Amino acid sequence: MNFFEWKNRISKHFFNPDHAGRDIHLFITKQEIINLGKDDFIDAAENEIWADFLTKIKNGLPGSQDYSDIFEKGLHSFAQWKKPGIKSIAGYELKYPPYISYLVFSVLPLIEIQGDYNSNNYFDRLEDFLKENNIIQNLRGRLKLIDSLWDDLSDWSINTKNGELGLFKVSVFKNSIWKFVGKPFSQCVLPPKAIRKLPDLFYSAGWVPKTFYSDEAFKNILILYGVSILSLKPSVIEIIKKWPKDDLALSIIETVKTEFNEWLGEKHEIALKDGTEKKIRTNTVVPLKLQFKINEDGEIGFSFRVNYISEPPPELKLDEFEDIYENEKWSRTLKRAYKDSFELRDPRNKWIAKFESKSIRLFIRGGYFQLGNDFWIEVESLSRVEGMYLMCKQDINDSIENWIKQNCAEFRDESSLANIPLGYSLFWFRNPRASHEKFQQLRVFKDKKISIRTGTGLRIINQTFLNAMLPEIEVTNAEGKESLYLQYENSNEKIFLEKNTNLGGVWILPPNLLLNSSFFIQIENEFIEGNRRSYKIESPSLKLLRNEHLPRRNKFSAVSEHESDFIQGNKIQYQGTLNTFVDEKSFSSNIKATIQKKPGLTFKDNYLLKWLVGVQDCFIDAYNEVFEIILHNLFEGEQLRVQERRISSINILDYLGYVEYDYDKRKIYTLPPKLISIPSKRGQKALLIGGRDENLVNEMIAYCDRSNNSICLSVKRQSEKNILMLIPDAIIFESNNSKEFENVANHFQIEYDKWYLLKLKNFLPSIKNYEEFIKAMGSLDSWEKFGLEKKVFSKETLKFEFADGFDRNLSLTECRPSYVPEFGLWINQSYFKVDKNWGKYLFINHSSEHVRGYDYGNVFSKPIEIFRNGVNLAIPASLPLPKLFSRLIMQLSGEAPDFKQLNLKGRNVWYNIYRDIPSTFIDNLFKFKLNMIIETTNQEL
Numbered sequence: 001m002n003f004f005e006w007k008n009r010i011s012k013h014f015f016n017p018d019h020a021g022r023d024i025h026l027f028i029t030k031q032e033i034i035n036l037g038k039d040d041f042i043d044a045a046e047n048e049i050w051a052d053f054l055t056k057i058k059n060g061l062p063g064s065q066d067y068s069d070i071f072e073k074g075l076h077s078f079a080q081w082k083k084p085g086i087k088s089i090a091g092y093e094l095k096y097p098p099y100i101s102y103l104v105f106s107v108l109p110l111i112e113i114q115g116d117y118n119s120n121n122y123f124d125r126l127e128d129f130l131k132e133n134n135i136i137q138n139l140r141g142r143l144k145l146i147d148s149l150w151d152d153l154s155d156w157s158i159n160t161k162n163g164e165l166g167l168f169k170v171s172v173f174k175n176s177i178w179k180f181v182g183k184p185f186s187q188c189v190l191p192p193k194a195i196r197k198l199p200d201l202f203y204s205a206g207w208v209p210k211t212f213y214s215d216e217a218f219k220n221i222l223i224l225y226g227v228s229i230l231s232l233k234p235s236v237i238e239i240i241k242k243w244p245k246d247d248l249a250l251s252i253i254e255t256v257k258t259e260f261n262e263w264l265g266e267k268h269e270i271a272l273k274d275g276t277e278k279k280i281r282t283n284t285v286v287p288l289k290l291q292f293k294i295n296e297d298g299e300i301g302f303s304f305r306v307n308y309i310s311e312p313p314p315e316l317k318l319d320e321f322e323d324i325y326e327n328e329k330w331s332r333t334l335k336r337a338y339k340d341s342f343e344l345r346d347p348r349n350k351w352i353a354k355f356e357s358k359s360i361r362l363f364i365r366g367g368y369f370q371l372g373n374d375f376w377i378e379v380e381s382l383s384r385v386e387g388m389y390l391m392c393k394q395d396i397n398d399s400i401e402n403w404i405k406q407n408c409a410e411f412r413d414e415s416s417l418a419n420i421p422l423g424y425s426l427f428w429f430r431n432p433r434a435s436h437e438k439f440q441q442l443r444v445f446k447d448k449k450i451s452i453r454t455g456t457g458l459r460i461i462n463q464t465f466l467n468a469m470l471p472e473i474e475v476t477n478a479e480g481k482e483s484l485y486l487q488y489e490n491s492n493e494k495i496f497l498e499k500n501t502n503l504g505g506v507w508i509l510p511p512n513l514l515l516n517s518s519f520f521i522q523i524e525n526e527f528i529e530g531n532r533r534s535y536k537i538e539s540p541s542l543k544l545l546r547n548e549h550l551p552r553r554n555k556f557s558a559v560s561e562h563e564s565d566f567i568q569g570n571k572i573q574y575q576g577t578l579n580t581f582v583d584e585k586s587f588s589s590n591i592k593a594t595i596q597k598k599p600g601l602t603f604k605d606n607y608l609l610k611w612l613v614g615v616q617d618c619f620i621d622a623y624n625e626v627f628e629i630i631l632h633n634l635f636e637g638e639q640l641r642v643q644e645r646r647i648s649s650i651n652i653l654d655y656l657g658y659v660e661y662d663y664d665k666r667k668i669y670t671l672p673p674k675l676i677s678i679p680s681k682r683g684q685k686a687l688l689i690g691g692r693d694e695n696l697v698n699e700m701i702a703y704c705d706r707s708n709n710s711i712c713l714s715v716k717r718q719s720e721k722n723i724l725m726l727i728p729d730a731i732i733f734e735s736n737n738s739k740e741f742e743n744v745a746n747h748f749q750i751e752y753d754k755w756y757l758l759k760l761k762n763f764l765p766s767i768k769n770y771e772e773f774i775k776a777m778g779s780l781d782s783w784e785k786f787g788l789e790k791k792v793f794s795k796e797t798l799k800f801e802f803a804d805g806f807d808r809n810l811s812l813t814e815c816r817p818s819y820v821p822e823f824g825l826w827i828n829q830s831y832f833k834v835d836k837n838w839g840k841y842l843f844i845n846h847s848s849e850h851v852r853g854y855d856y857g858n859v860f861s862k863p864i865e866i867f868r869n870g871v872n873l874a875i876p877a878s879l880p881l882p883k884l885f886s887r888l889i890m891q892l893s894g895e896a897p898d899f900k901q902l903n904l905k906g907r908n909v910w911y912n913i914y915r916d917i918p919s920t921f922i923d924n925l926f927k928f929k930l931n932m933i934i935e936t937t938n939q940e941l
Contacts, residue, residue: 001037001040001041001052001053001056002056003056003057003059003060003061003062003098003101004089004090004092004098005040006037006052006053006056006057006101007096007098007100007101008092008095008096009036009037010028010033010036010100010101010104011095011096011097011100011101012096013028013032013036014026014028014100014166014168015096015157015161015165015166015168016165016166017164017165019165019166020163020164020165020166020462021163021166021167021462022166022167023166023167023168023169023255023258024157024166024167024168025186025187025188025190025192025195026100026103026104026107026168026187027107027111027187027188027191027192028104028107028108028111029111029112030050030108030111030112031046033050033053034046034049034050034053037049037052037053054133054135056101057070057073057101057102057105058070058073058135059073060073060074060076060077061073061076061077061080061089061090061098062089062090063076063080064076064077068137069137069138069139069142070102070105070135070137070139071102071106071139071142071143071145071146072142072145073102074099074102074103074105074145074146074149075099075145075146075149077097077098077099077102078097078098078099078146078148078149078152080098081094081097081098081099081152082152097149097152097153097156099146099149099152099153100153102146102149103146103149103150103153106143106146106183106184107184107187107188108129109122109125109126109128109129109184110122110125110184110185110187110188111188111191112129112132113125113128113129113132115128117235118235120177120178120181120185120248122143122181122184122185123139123140123141123181126139126140127139127140143180143181143183143184144180147180147183150170150183151170153168153170154168154169154170156168158533159533162462162463162533162534163462163463163533164461164462164463170183171183171186171247171251171254173247173248173251174247175246175247177247178247178248182247182248182251185248186248186251186255189236189239189248189251189252190230190232190236190252190255190256193231194230194231194232195255195259197229197230197231198230198256198259198260198263199263199264199266199267199268200229200267200268201221201222201225201226201229201230202221202260202263203265203266203267203283203285204225204229205221205224205225207221207260208265208285208286208287208354208356209260209263209264209265209285209286209287209309210261210287210307210309210380211287211356211380212380212381212440212441213260214440214441215243215244215253215257215440218253218256218257218260219240219241219243219249219253222237222240222252222253222256223237223240223241226240236252239252240252240253263309264284264309264310265284265285265286265309265310266281266283266284266310267281267282267283267284267285268280268281268282269282271786271817273780273781273783273786274780274781278817279817279818280786280788280817280818281350281816281817281818282350283350283351283352284310284349284350284351284352285351285352285353285354286306286307286308286309286312286351286352286353286354287306287307287353287354287355287356288304288305288306288307288334288342288344288353288354288355289304289305289306289307289377289378289379290302290304290338290355290361290363290378291303291304291305291333291363291366291375291376291377291378292363292375292376293374293375293376294376294417297418298416298417298418299417299418299419300417300418300419300420300426301419302337302338302419302421303333303334303335303336304333304334304335304336304355305326305330305331305332305333305334305377306318306324306330306331306334306344306353307329307330308328308329308330308331311328311621311624311643312325312331312351312643313346313349313351313816314643314644314647315349316346316349316351317346317348317349318334318344318345318346318351318353319344319345319346321334321344323640323641325641325642325643326371326638326639326642327370327371327455327628327632327639327642328455328624328625328628329369329454329455330369330371332638338421339355340357340421341354341355341356341357342355343355348789348802349789349816350789359392359393359395359396359439360390360391360392360393360396360400360439360441360442361378361390361391361392362378362379362380362381362382362388362389362390362441363376363377363378363379363388363389363390363391364376364377364379364383364386364388365377365386365387365503367502367503368386368503369455370455370632373502376389380441381441381443381445382432382442382443382444382445383504383505384431384432384444384446384477384478384479384480385431385478385479385480385504385505386430386503386504386505387410387428387429387430388428388429388430389414389426389427389428390404390426390427390428390429391420391421391424391425391426391427392424392425392427393423393424393425394423394424394425396439397425399436399438399439400425400427400436400439400442401413401425401427403436403442404427404429404432406434407432407433407434407444408429408430408431408432408433409430409431409433410428410429410430410431411427411428411429411430412427412428412429413425413426413427414426414427414428415427431479431480432444445476445477446477447477448475448476448477448478448482448523448526448528449475449476449477449528450473450474450475450476450484450521450522450523450528451473451474451476452465452471452472452473452474452535453471453472453473453474453506454474455628455629456469456470456471456472456629457469457470457471457472457629458471458607458611458614458626458629458630459471459622459625459626460538460611460614460615461615463533463534463535463536464535464536464537464538465535465536465537465538466537466538466539466540466610466611466614467513467515467537467538467539468605468607468610468611469607469629469630469633470508470509470511470513470537471509472500472506472507472508472509473497473506473507473508473509473521474505474506474507475505475506475507475523476505478504478505480504480505482523482524482526483496483523483524483525484496484497484507484521484522484523484524485497485521485522485523485524486509486510486513486519486520486521487519487520487521487522488514488517488518488519489517489518489519489520489534494524495510496524497509497510497521498510513537514537515537515538515539516536516537516538516539517536517537518534518535518536519534519535519536520533520534520535521535538614539614540610540611540613540614540691540693541613541614542613542672542673542691542692542693542696544616545613545616545670545671545672545673545690545691546569546672547568547569547570547571547671547672548568549569549616549617549669550568550569550660550669551568552566552567552568553566553567553568554566554567555567555763555764555765555769555884556765556769556770556773556835556838557835557883557884558773565763567763567884569660569669569671569672570657570660570671570672570674570689570690570756572753572756572759572760572763574759574762574763576762578755578758578759578762579758580755580758583758583761583920586679586918586920586921587677587678587679587680587684587757588680588684588738589680589681589682589683589684591681591682591683592682592683592736593680593682593683593684593734593735593736594682595683595709595710595711595712595734595735595736596709596712597704597705597709597712598701598712598713598714601701601713601714601715602698602701603694603697603698603701603715603731604694605693605694606726606728606729607630607634607726608626608627608630608649608653608726608728609653609658609691609692609728610693610694611626611630612653612658612659612668612670612691613670613691613692613693615670616669616670617667617668617669617670618667618668619665619666619667619668620650620661620666620667620668621666623646623650623668624646627646627649627726628642628646630726631645631724631726634726635724645724645725648725649725649726649727650668651880651886652722652725652727652890652896653727654883654887655883655886655887655889655890655891656689656727656728656730656887656890656891656894656896657671657674657676657689657690657887657891658670658671658689658690658691658728659671663835664820666820670690670691671689671690671691672690672691672750672751673688673689673690673691673692673696673748673750674688674689674690674750674751674752674753674756675687675688675689675733675741675744675745675750675751675752675753676689676752676753676754676756676757676891677738677741677753677754677755677756677757678732678757678891678892678893678894679892679893679916679918680734683734683735683736684734684735684736684737684738684741685732685733685734686732686733686735686738686741686744686752687730687731687732687733687891687893687894688700688731688732688733689891689894690750692728692731696748697713697715697731699748700713700731700744700748701713703744703747703748704733707740710735710736710737710740711733711734711735711740711741711743711744712733712734712735713731713732713733713734714731714732714734715729715730715731715732716729716730716731716732716894716895717729718730718895718896719896719898719899721898721899722896722899725896727896730893730894730895731894732894738754741754756891757888757891757892760884760887760888760891761888761921761924763884764884764885764888764925764929765929766928766929766930766931767838767841767842767845767929767930767931768931770838770842770882771842774825774832774833774834775827775832777832777833779830779831779832780824780831780832780833781831782813782815782824782826782831783815783817783822783824784813784815786817788815788816788817789802789815789816790802790803790806790813790814790815791803791813791814791815792806792811792812792813792814793811793812793813793814793839793840793843795843795844795847795848795863797878798840798865798876798878798879799878800812800813800814806826807826808826808829809826809827809828809829810826810827810843810846810847811825811826811843812824812825812826812834812839812840812842812843813825813826814836821836823835823836823839824839825839825842825843827846835882835883837880837881837882837883837886838882840879841879841881841882841930841932844861844863844865844879844932845861845863845930845931845932846861848861848862848863848864849861849862849863850862851933853927860927860931860932860933861931861932861933862932862933863932864905864935865879865905866879866926866932866934866935867904867911867934867935867936867937867939867941868922868934868935868936868937869936869937869938869939869940869941871915871916871917871918871919871922872913872914872915872916872917872941873889873913873914873917873922873934873941874900874902874904874911874912874913874937874941875897875911875912875914876909876910876911876912877899877910877911877912878910880912881925885925885929885930888921888925889914889917889921889925890914892916892917892918892921893914893915893916893917895915897912897913897914897915898912898913898915899911899912899913900913900941902939902941904935904937904939911941913941915941922934
């Protein structure tokens with residue numbers, strides 16, 4: 001490998017899209033560097049790979065021969081990097097600063113050379129490292145040559161790359177001892193292995209995430225657990241003990257605080273399952289925050305909310321409280337009498353919500369968290385601009401009151417309000433000017449930070465947002481007098497932002513922003529260091545959507561790149577024979593349809609689908625966040641069962657053909673627009689599936705209006721319950737000649753597939769095929785032996801329920817080692833991993849009564865769960881069809897099913913009702929594919 005190949009390999013190890021927004025430390029071991037090069041040194045020994053890396057560092061960039069030592073060569077690479085307009089060197093594109101390898105080299109002696117050195121001894125380690133690697137150079141005192149490179153790397157990662165590859169921050173050291181050596185030390189005093197174990201330290205200390213702890217408390221837990229849990233060297237503990245008088249100790253505390261702020265409250269264990277290490281989430285702790293309302297009579301009503309750090313289990317039940325989810329960060333209100341401290345527990349899911357005893361509690365209006373402004377919610381730090389309440393124990397009352405009177409612009413003693421807990425005082429105040437000299441929680445931070453307000457804006461990537469529901473701008477530590485402006489790159493014009501009239505420190509972006517143009521935000525007459533991060537507003541592009549970007553899948557939805565028949569997004573490759581003579585009758589009626597223009601028809605975007613087109617692909621966490629932002633923007637009032645709606649929403653979007661959802665990877669791909677023929681009672685119909693936008697559909701409406709009544713377009717609205725899941729309306733074309741659908745597709749440069757649904761119907765596997773497939777994959781270790789709670793599928797309730805025992809000859813189980821559950825089917829004492837929906841039908845097929853079919857030896861299961869009335873189907877909501885079956889049945893109409901409670905078998909059950917499903921499809925799905933008899937009912941569905 002040459003210098004550039006090594007540099008790019010190492011740079012990409014640290015800076016890549018997976019690290020977007022995360023703090024980066026240049027910690028890498030000799031072995032990890034060797035591993036990075038192994039692909040290019042197939043037959044080489046590890047010492048040869050390491051020697052090659054060192055040789056390329058010593059040789060440096062082309063033209064470095066006149067520079068005597070390694071650090072001079074690093075400075076030379078920096079000088080080349082800073083040349084105006086430079087994009088490449090020696091034909092290699094400069095994707096990353098060429099000096100990164102030299103900064104890494106400066107850190108390596110602290111990682112690789114162990115021994116009895118003083119805590120601040122860098123150069124003896126460096127000298128021993130050079131000797132060990134036969135590098136005959138005197139680098140003592142030469143770190144100052146590359147000192148400016150650290151600042152440049154920070155500027156590049158934060159300002160130039162906008163944090164999209166990770167954030168590299170430079171530690172500033174005041175003590176001359178650490179002026180130069182402190183920067184390499186700051187990268188490795190807490191190695192990645194120790195940082196990864198910090199969650200175990202926080203959990204062992206009994207801490208609660210998103211809770212204020214003093215710097216002294218951080219110091220104490222590091223001293224207590226640093227060796228036993230983090231495996232820190234005793235010399236590092238000695239550095240920590242010097243806090244707050246030692247610069248490196250301060251840096252360590254700040255690093256640990258940063259990690260604590262990112263902690264999800266989880267504790268994990270590593271288990272070896274099926275020969276692979278798996279992470280098991282064993283416990284989760286979350287904070288309970290106090291809140292209150294003040295009524296007109298001056299009475300305070302206290303209650304609590306769980307402040308979620310990560311997605312809670314849908315069935316979370318904390319003591320007596322269940323169905324408590326309100327939004328991505330907060331539970332609904334939990335009403336309990338005030339106590340200084342208590343816990344709520346869910347033993348099944350191993351969640352603990354803690355309310356810790358505190359001497360001081362701060363409160364801010366709920367509007368800051370997209371909650372009602374009549375609530376005052378507990379927070380952990382001061383606001384300089386917003387009115388706040390402070391509740392404190394009376395033994396510190398005088399100290400707090402004096403601080404408020406001397407340092408706040410406005411204040412009131414509200415201790416006379418009714419229902420304040422015994423032994424506490426309550427104050428209201430605004431605009432604190434100085435910190436309390438004793439209580440660190442009452443620290444006034446004056447370093448301002450401009451950022452996107454949490455819970456606003458439809459983010460596409462890092463700092464790029466959709467041109468709908470624009471984000472709001474928040475200034476952390478604002479004082480209330482700021483004037484914010486927006487300025488486009490390469491423009492001197494300042495566009496000033498309006499303040500949010502309800503919330504201090506929040507500003508509104510103008511609605512007429514230029515698309516695809518980078519801009520930054522600043523405060524007039526102030527400079528926010530490191531805040532020239534650029535933002536961008538974009539409009540989605542359908543042209544970027546491609547099936548070819550997706551993996552090919554077989555009939556069981558498993559990735560399979562080599563089979564002749566496959567599904568890739570909304571492309572179906574099926575080489576078998578289609579029975580078009582019989583099935584086409586469902587798609588082409590002899591009765592002509594009356595084709596006429598829909599007067600005044602216009603189309604508005606579905607915000608969720610518009611975002612999905614803009615983002616192209618995303619993980620489910622990003623989808624969940626955007627779903628809730630849109631939901632709470634479009635619909636007022638408290639939203640119930642949001643988690644269930646989100647899950648149903650992404651599944652329905654998949655089944656309707658808008659997206660491909662990879663459940664295992666939890667990743668969503670938006671599909672290209674496509675026209676497919678669907679059944680029709682009159683004339684012929686086609687459904688638009690895949691991504692779309694307002695412009696495309698309105699242009700299609702105009703096209704149909706010009707067609708002289710040969711083709712028309714209609715917008716079929718989803719049911720109200722499905723609208724609350726943000727499901728888009730169906731776009732349906734109608735004509736008496738399928739040639740018109742081809743013309744539309746050609747005009748708008750999209751695909752038309754007349755036989756798409758017939759290919760899908762023939763592509764479907766049978767339940768026997770699926771059972772053979774999972775058995776061929778082999779049996780696995782089950783999760784039960786690792787002590788995880790399990791649920792067992794009940795044929796009576798059609799739900800997974802917690803159970804201690806189950807039948808290993810035939811059972812369907814669910815375990816959650818992390819947030820993604822694993823479903824397993826036990827057959828004759830063997831455990832097979834299954835798809836959830838296939839697993840349910842396999843279990844029901846084996847456990848139900850069996851009846852003889854139309855031929856000798858032909859036997860069907862008879863579960864008495866699914867009902868039909870003519871062309872309408874009622875399928876229990878807890879028994880959804882396997883993915884491809886659901887796609888077929890929904891895309892026959894383009895409509896999501898109705899959700900109704902019916903009594904079809906002696907008790908009330910929630911059903912999904914599918915309408916206008918041709919009988920040939922019903923028979924094919926259930927008899928010939930799922931080997932199941934379904935019931936006929938005269939009851940209206």
